Amino acid sequence: MTQLDPETPGAVADEAPRLGRKRDHTRDPEILDAALEVLAETGYDGMTIDMVAARAKAGKATLYRRWPSKAELVIDAVACMKKVDLDPSSLPDTGTLRGDLIALIRPHSIEESERKMQIMAGMMSMIARAPELADAANAAIVEPRAAVNRLLINRAVERGEISGECDIETISMISPSMATYRSLVLKKPVDRAFLVALIDGVVLPALGLGAGARDKALAS
Amino acid sequence: MTQLDPETPGAVADEAPRLGRKRDHTRDPEILDAALEVLAETGYDGMTIDMVAARAKAGKATLYRRWPSKAELVIDAVACMKKVDLDPSSLPDTGTLRGDLIALIRPHSIEESERKMQIMAGMMSMIARAPELADAANAAIVEPRAAVNRLLINRAVERGEISGECDIETISMISPSMATYRSLVLKKPVDRAFLVALIDGVVLPALGLGAGARDKALAS
DNA sequence: TGGTTCCGATACTTGACAGTACCGTATATA
């Protein structure tokens, strides 16, 4: 995204070792985290470099030594957002699609996606001015969740729980989209009750699993 | 929202007529329209009072005579957005829910909601800082569309086309939510193909109308 | 026609923030 393309962030680079201290850039992670925090709290336009520097207990000059501008810092911060987004092996496997989807709803995941929503909201004004950032933001923030849904649904198709004739692509985006909308625009909490209502009232019915799936689950 | 609460915008107010010109405030609508235009194009933070004044061919002082600050101007502009949002009598009535929903998709409505999305995007940073604005923005921009869906669905329930056991409230928000998400975050066009896919792939199935509804419609 | 008020334009003040320059210090290498 910036000049760190070839290296991972914080990597040692360059030519032969010189005298004195190495180019460690060891404070990068703290600075990027601070940038995300401030971005989430105040939005891109409200955020100042001084805020980020103060939050990271760093000098403003340090930030400018590493990133050429505020915009590049933010882009880098979003791009480097740690992708804790559950690899396939750590996904729930309860045997039913409903069970899997419900199992995804945990306090931790709700909290994390709340944070991501804040970051997304903070980026909106940037995205409006530079639409090419939309892809990056989407890839880092909401797409991972849609991908999980897609995977779980495909697994349900494979084991014959549902037919494969549905529009899986669109249906996978229902909960990310509606949760984003609820959080960003409505400013209402995306809590367990909302997500369960979404699964039982929209996602499963759209896949051809009527109220039966829920009732069966409740009875057992 | 501002000091014009008791009056409708542009209303003549006050005491006995004085000498000279009346307090007409006759330029208000142009100014508010200009504000919405600039807001949609550049976002709240990027917008300047000079831009709005220039667009409305008005003096900057004129704006400040009427609204105490940039924020109040924008709030007023959004609140006064003309609600052309189709009264019940002008809604389609094709006899089937699918027909009604599809009939809502017209080039004009797509264009208009594209504009509203731009405005909403422009307001996001304001909303983040003043969450109480979320309600106002929602009420002026997306809620009307959800209300139309709700009405059409309820009508379908009344004539027995679908059962009333669905989560109509949530389902009415599917297309507004997902269209908003697609436009604001994904920056992809909300075109007819997308909306039809949403209706046939999500909304109708979620209401218990399987692919049959579409196939029947296509066959006839 | 003369008085009154609103309007458009423009010049001005003020404050905030991006980005730069610089200094003293801490730290790692030799």
Added chain:
DNA sequence: TATATACGGTACTGTCAAGTATCGGAACCA
């Protein structure tokens, strides 16, 4: 220990926009 480098801190500059002040002209009324 000596040296070079990165860092934290702070002072500085330049720009830009919010909000204010003022003025001449136009529209309206008596």
